[in-house]
Amino acid sequence: MRGRKLLLLRPMLIDPVDPTKFKPGSNTIVAIDTLGAGEGELVMFSQGSSARQAEGLKQLPVDAAVVGLIDTVSIEGKKTYEAKNS
Amino acid sequence: MRGRKLLLLRPMLIDPVDPTKFKPGSNTIVAIDTLGAGEGELVMFSQGSSARQAEGLKQLPVDAAVVGLIDTVSIEGKKTYEAKNS
Amino acid sequence: MRGRKLLLLRPMLIDPVDPTKFKPGSNTIVAIDTLGAGEGELVMFSQGSSARQAEGLKQLPVDAAVVGLIDTVSIEGKKTYEAKNS
Amino acid sequence: MRGRKLLLLRPMLIDPVDPTKFKPGSNTIVAIDTLGAGEGELVMFSQGSSARQAEGLKQLPVDAAVVGLIDTVSIEGKKTYEAKNS
Amino acid sequence: MRGRKLLLLRPMLIDPVDPTKFKPGSNTIVAIDTLGAGEGELVMFSQGSSARQAEGLKQLPVDAAVVGLIDTVSIEGKKTYEAKNS
Numbered sequence: 001m002r003g004r005k006l007l008l009l010r011p012m013l014i015d016p017v018d019p020t021k022f023k024p025g026s027n028t029i030v031a032i033d034t035l036g037a038g039e040g041e042l043v044m045f046s047q048g049s050s051a052r053q054a055e056g057l058k059q060l061p062v063d064a065a066v067v068g069l070i071d072t073v074s075i076e077g078k079k080t081y082e083a084k085n086s
Numbered sequence: 087m088r089g090r091k092l093l094l095l096r097p098m099l100i101d102p103v104d105p106t107k108f109k110p111g112s113n114t115i116v117a118i119d120t121l122g123a124g125e126g127e128l129v130m131f132s133q134g135s136s137a138r139q140a141e142g143l144k145q146l147p148v149d150a151a152v153v154g155l156i157d158t159v160s161i162e163g164k165k166t167y168e169a170k171n172s
Numbered sequence: 173m174r175g176r177k178l179l180l181l182r183p184m185l186i187d188p189v190d191p192t193k194f195k196p197g198s199n200t201i202v203a204i205d206t207l208g209a210g211e212g213e214l215v216m217f218s219q220g221s222s223a224r225q226a227e228g229l230k231q232l233p234v235d236a237a238v239v240g241l242i243d244t245v246s247i248e249g250k251k252t253y254e255a256k257n258s
Numbered sequence: 259m260r261g262r263k264l265l266l267l268r269p270m271l272i273d274p275v276d277p278t279k280f281k282p283g284s285n286t287i288v289a290i291d292t293l294g295a296g297e298g299e300l301v302m303f304s305q306g307s308s309a310r311q312a313e314g315l316k317q318l319p320v321d322a323a324v325v326g327l328i329d330t331v332s333i334e335g336k337k338t339y340e341a342k343n344s
Numbered sequence: 345m346r347g348r349k350l351l352l353l354r355p356m357l358i359d360p361v362d363p364t365k366f367k368p369g370s371n372t373i374v375a376i377d378t379l380g381a382g383e384g385e386l387v388m389f390s391q392g393s394s395a396r397q398a399e400g401l402k403q404l405p406v407d408a409a410v411v412g413l414i415d416t417v418s419i420e421g422k423k424t425y426e427a428k429n430s
Contacts, residue, residue: 075094111200137233219321306393
């Protein structure tokens with residue numbers, strides 16, 4: 001695990017009041033980042049044995065890994081997220 | 087993961103007040119779709135190592151996959167969901 | 173998955189107020205049934221990689237499987253559930 | 259699974275108000291017992307693929323297994339649990 | 345499992361009111377410690393099949409393992425935790 005960059009992630013949930021918006025969930029994930037995600041970016045992460053399928057993580061005791069950087073999210077046909085650098 | 091279609095899923099729970107109805111749960115799932123599910127459809131998804139059993143997903147760092155399109159749901163002998171195109 | 177019988181399960185929890193009783197939990201499980209469970213019966217289910225250990229499910233992208241039909245449950249020495257046909 | 263002794267477990271959580279005490283959690287676990295745990299004892303259990311590492315459980319569709327009987331628990335240097343027969 | 349040191353862990357979550365702070369979560373984790381963590385230290389743990397990737401734990405029925413000792417945590421550019429002995 002030495003030298004690995006770890007990120008604190010806050011899973012985003014669909015807001016039950018307005019399903020076209022996200023709101024942060026209450027749990028916190030520590031994930032290995034192999035994609036160079038920046039602070040404030042929306043990422044996709046995987047957990048458990050799925051996370052270890054990510055490149056170079058097969059043998060690591062890792063619970064979560066960032067496996068994608070999100071460009072855009074559309075909910076009910078409405079674009080609800082767009083990455084700043086996209 | 088490149089070029090994969092990802093869906094935002096809202097798990098449906100049995101309504102404790104009226105068990106013949108569904109209500110949306112509070113968590114949100116990002117799932118790979120290999121079946122061409124449309125917006126508003128009810129699907130079955132699997133998570134973790136189970137999701138990776140789906141065709142073509144063995145080596146992907148994927149947490150969830152759509153593994154079925156639901157035609158009808160019956161709760162306590164009452165049909166509570168029927169797909170529009172079924 | 174074609175032709176598989178799927179059941180909606182409501183996990184039962186020990187009632188914190190009266191631990192000799194069950195109350196339904198708030199989440200809902202979709203499980204494959206290979207044992208012919210009937211509506212209203214109390215069953216045991218397994219999830220994830222454990223569920224796939226059940227007979228004939230090794231390669232299926234299945235999240236949950238019914239792995240037992242419950243005859244009787246005893247809590248604190250008191251029989252709290254008995255199957256109708258037992 | 260035939261003839262296996264199953265136990266209902268109530269996970270114990272650290273009480274947020276007084277961290278030197280336990281309080282029962284709200285969920286309920288059905289676990290295979292291979293250690294002869296008695297009613298009212300504090301045990302350690304494992305879930306999922308970890309549970310199947312326990313002796314004799316490799317091929318069983320089991321979600322949880324009792325993997326240890328607890329003798330004593332110390333929280334913040336204070337002994338908070340001691341088994342009756344220890 | 346004989347002779348293994350087990351720790352009670354309280355997962356720390358990002359405080360929704362002030363995201364630069366941690367607050368303890370409500371669940372409790374029993375983890376194997378192979379790194380000599382002391383009481384009150386912030387550690388990183390892994391669960392399930394990920395935990396068993398940690399050195400010497402491959403065959404153990406272990407649900408959680410301490411896989412790292414945390415030196416510093418930064419949230420939104422602000423250092424929010426620093427180990428006493430770092």
